[in-house]
Amino acid sequence: MTLRTLLLASAASACALPALADVNVYTTRQPELIQPVVDAFTAKTGIQVNLAFIEEGIVERLVAEGARSPADLVMTVDIGNLEQIVDAGVIQPVDSEVLKAAIPENLRDPENLWFALTERARIVYASKDRVAPGEVTTYEDLADPKWQGRICTRPGTHNYNLALLSAVIAHHGEDSARQWAEGLRANLARKPQGNDTAQVRAIWAGECDISLGNTYYMGQMLEDPEQAEWANSVRIEFPKFEDGGTHINVSGIAMTKAAPDREEALQLMEFLVSPEAQTVYAEENHEYPVLPGAEIPELVASWGTLDADTLPLDEIAEHRADALRIMEEVNFDG
Incomplete structure (x- = not known):
């Protein structure tokens, strides 16, 4: 039952x-x-x-x-x-x-x-074939040049990515957040496009190795016969902030x-x-x-343990306008 x-x-x-x-x-x-x-x-x-x-x-x-x-x-x-x-x-x-x-x-x-x-957690979908378990550790690490040409994501001006960047600002300040956004952009395998599901499809197709996404998309993909193959090509990794938990x-x-x-x-x-x-x-x-x-x-x-960040959500929301400005200044979606 x-x-x-x-x-x-x-x-x-x-x-x-x-x-x-x-x-x-x-x-x-x-x-x-x-x-x-x-x-x-x-x-x-x-x-x-x-x-x-x-x-x-x-x-x-x-x-x-x-x-x-x-x-x-x-x-x-x-x-x-x-x-x-x-x-x-x-x-x-x-x-x-x-x-x-x-x-x-x-x-x-x-x-x-x-x-x-x-x-819902904003996590990393990682290729089972091309990314070792535990290779993804922190959000800050996503700006490291080792990921150059390996990351896919939906537009940076989408609410989900603006919320994540707002959390980066809340943790580290605007200057560090701008550097992080620039580093993440430099590591993109393609222009930001599509939704979170489209990024997993891109990993399955070999266009990138990791992507940002929300956890619940995994459940949605597994219920779709066409998308289940995409979902089974990746695993969920739970990055954390260096001074916090996984962004939710x-x-x-x-x-x-x-x-x-x-x-x-x-x-x-x-x-x-x-x-x-x-x-x-x-x-x-x-x-x-x-x-x-x-x-x-x-x-x-079954996806793993969520150690959620404890920053108050209203505090994160206070930085949304700054996050949008930073995304536009670094031409994230350009």
Whole structure:
């Protein structure tokens, strides 16, 4: 019996509470990635959840709707996106002892405006044939000339790489971060292009030996018959900062300022950080739970031990504008 089946069975056997209202969620995540845990919440509480997938312009939509917005919650990925929602002034703080007890301090907003739900690590995909185990050690090492012509990555101005460079700034300062970006660019095998999956395909094709990528892409590739061959040509290496751990990013949730059904929305937020929901949600997305002690999905655990960096994500987000400026100054994508 799968974790999802166990969760639904447990929820269905619980005494359902009367549904006072539906909960409307704006999400940049594909609804099918969220639906299993949402279904379990509905089975347990009787509260229906309506998912509205908004691929682009979610902040602009919330701003335009203002107090008339039907959205109770907003779910998105990347600390940069979460901070954009904060800056837009369209969400409200949530004072919940359940959320604060479940989510480590560095994975939530200091003012309780957003809360992380899952973690993903920005790691290195390494060729099994051309890179020895343990050869990749630190992020700083990626700028070493020994990797010249051997690295692939998506554009440096993409949110995932901007978050990583923001973390480099937070650890070492702007000058060192610029030198690192220049060194990384000098080691590229080709112009930055495509997504993280495209980089693994390039390793499989022999165009490069290592690439930057998020962990969950490995799970997605293994589920695709065509891409599984690419995935099996690489292994995941967990580089660390010289004075820290492996860089992580998150998916997160926040309550809108309009929130027509705040009480029900809070119930959903608190359910999403419960042990059973955390495991199922992480399993569906091939990510790591944020709840300490929650079971890590078997496939994710097989990739190795994640020693996550403990820098507060909001501190990393403060350097995003500087990271973008540096990427442009070094002509990373040129």
